[in-house]
Amino acid sequence: MIPTSFDYVRAASVPEAIQLLKNFNGEGKLIAGGHSLVPLMKFRITTPGTLIDISQIQELKGVSKEGGRLVIGALTTYAEALGDPLVAAHLPVLAEAIQKIADLQVRNKGTIGGNIAHADPAADLPALALALDAVVHITGEDGEERVPIQDFLFGPFMTALPETSIVTAVSFAIPPTEGKSTYLKYFHPASGYAVVGVAAVARKTADGVINHIRVGITGAGDCAFRAENVEKYLLGKTATLENISKAAQLAADEVDMGEDLFASSDYRRHLCEVYTERALRKVLL
């Protein structure tokens, strides 16, 4: 399959990329690793007029630690993040999630920033980003902006990214060392995408009371979401099997489930509950 014709231009820096986005007046589309975009272009689901290639902008690569957060440059590939010592030391749950993304070859090209900016409703990282209070670093004509992930994602392939702005990094809150975190996923058997993926981050006090809990769910609906009812139910309670089981029943109670040939909305709701319960057991018991 061959994409429709388009023009191509390479940006050497972030300001140049922004200028090019402006010049093309909404017709320009950024490409990084291309592993979400190129398949859509081959199916001609998307037909951009011009691709602006940002994959060579070196300043957008790499991982750094800023206070209690790990900042991952937008062009950092999954494979680079997986092999990064800061990720291994401070955010092992990111490595756990990345190992569940696609396969070896795709992880060598796909980027963290591309994943978040593409906002595929079945992508894995949005669930983890929600559970780790991620912040999306954006640069545009008027300078830099930092947008919490909940405000950034708002629909299937839809984000709050302005037309002439670029995602430069994604930062994740380093979970408390005394807490636990995980990402569990029910894989679509053919595509490997998440039918449902659940990320959970939690911490208990010495006497077993839950004082921090975040649950992010992807794949189930139009857009990854935080299971806030689960969080509210558990916060301040003790981590017992009964509490976990009751909380998990609330995982998808206020969200419209997606439906396709592979999984009905009832099945997806069931998977949300089951995978939330498993994730909660892992981080709370």
Place this chain on the structure above:
Amino acid sequence: MAKKYPVQVKVNGKMKSAEVEPRLLLVHLLRDEFDLTGTHIGCDTSQCGACTVMLDGMAVKSCTILAIQADGAEITTVEGLGSREELHPIQQGFWEKHGLQCGFCTPGVMMAVNGLLQENINPSEAEIREALDGVICRCTGYQFIVKAVQHAAELIREQQSQPVSLENVTTRGDVS
């Protein structure tokens, strides 16, 4: 006619160039422009891995990369892995353990395995199966492929543990 752009890549050690439309995929550059038809197109949807090549040292799916984005890169295709006279240990492994049936996916499988073995010459069966996640073989049920990879890893380990023969050392002291 869409505008064409120059692309220069080093393929299997040789500099090659072409004028390409931005929409040309790397796999088509290799097959149609450079006649390297060992790289196959299977699913064409980034799943089967038959098109896997090494791009700057990493296994990638060439059906999902624009040729123009590979400008300046170093590429190894299955033709660059070994030769008929001197098979690469991976090819030797697949030959001796019959890690194939129809052979269509085999070039991509061997390149994905190359990606694994250059990082880890002593992989466990689980690690081998994980590395094969991005390739689909419809004939073998993977049993023989896993055996072929284990054998290839063994051959590479043997090769690396052998002392360098003086006959292979040039007058400059390089090992040929």
